[in-house]
Amino acid sequence: MNKLNLTxxxxxxxxxxxxxxxxxxKEENAPQGQTSPFNxxxxxxxxxxxxxxxxxxxxxxGSLISCLIKYESSGNPNAxxxxxxxxxxxxxxxxxxxxxxxxxxxxxxxxxxxxxxxDVQTICTDKMIADGYARKWGTLNKxxx
Numbered sequence: 001m002n003k004l005n006l007t008x009x010x011x012x013x014x015x016x017x018x019x020x021x022x023x024x025x026k027e028e029n030a031p032q033g034q035t036s037p038f039n040x041x042x043x044x045x046x047x048x049x050x051x052x053x054x055x056x057x058x059x060x061x062g063s064l065i066s067c068l069i070k071y072e073s074s075g076n077p078n079a080x081x082x083x084x085x086x087x088x089x090x091x092x093x094x095x096x097x098x099x100x101x102x103x104x105x106x107x108x109x110x111x112x113x114x115x116x117x118x119d120v121q122t123i124c125t126d127k128m129i130a131d132g133y134a135r136k137w138g139t140l141n142k143x144x145x
Contacts, residue, residue, distance in 0.1 A: 007075075064134070068094060069094060078092070079095065091115045092115055
């Protein structure tokens with residue numbers, strides 16, 4: 001099984017798990033005025049999510065990331081764009097620039113330094129979205145309509 005298939009399977013299972021958790025948690029633990037601790041709130045220029053402590057390592061934004069992958073690279077882990085909208089090179093399934101990949105994925109989040117590894121990019125993207133950096137992807141508007 002190649003990395004691309006494994007990535008899609010992980011994303012699919014994450015979405016299923018998230019849906020189940022939202023359904024189960026909706027009535028029991030939801031704070032007043034919210035339907036679930038996973039409610040996503042589009043606020044200003046950032047996309048924030050509230051992460052449940054029961055699932056600290058589960059991909060929270062799986063379906064959003066799957067959509068970003070679709071529009072950024074059509075799922076190609078070796079995608080390369082020599083001149084993105086900002087005029088800089090972008091790499092991999094989520095089209096990271098070299099500077100952003102180093103700053104966020106390698107330095108801030110301590111992930112493996114392999115810009116073409118779609119699994120690394122997916123984990124990094126999940127962490128970036130949780131930290132409010134979803135607007136780094138120009139295709140975000142296509143995914144949150």
